[in-house]
Amino acid sequence: MGEIERLVPSGIIDQWVFHLRRQRSRAQDAIWLLDQGFSIHDGRDGVALSDASERYRREHQTVIDEVNTLLELYDRINLRTSEYIAVETNKARRSTDPRI
Structure with a gap:
């Protein structure tokens, strides 16, 4: 089965990244509290x-x-250093192209 190309607006991606960073911050805060001696207990009533x-x-x-x-994946894609970025197609050379 072929891969489906889906275009997601950059604003939505930015919202996801913001949410991920917030989740990471909350998890780091919880670990910090545990390191400071706080504890979490399972219980009832x-x-x-x-x-x-x-x-x-x-x-x-x-x-x-x-x-x-x-x-890290998000940064690699945005910095164009990822193996997930398709190789840019070779554009036709023009007479002004210095590579000729």
């Missing part, structure tokens, strides 16, 4: 049943890692 701090730390670290990967 306001009663703590078990410490869930390590699980939350792993989940937030996963968010950070995945967002970093997506933002």
Whole structure:
């Protein structure tokens, strides 16, 4: 099956990137709080049943890692250094072209 080319307006892409950066910031803040001694507990009716701090730390670290990967891809595409950018087609040479 062939690949479908879809054009997404740059404004929408910018909104996604803004959202990803916000999610990464929130995850970094949560990890910082855990590093400062705060803890997160699973519980019921306001009663703590078990410490869930390590699980939350792993989940937030996963968010950070995945967002970093997506933002690196975004930057490579926008900086035109990505293998995902199609090679620009060779334009016809003109008589004023210095490569002739």
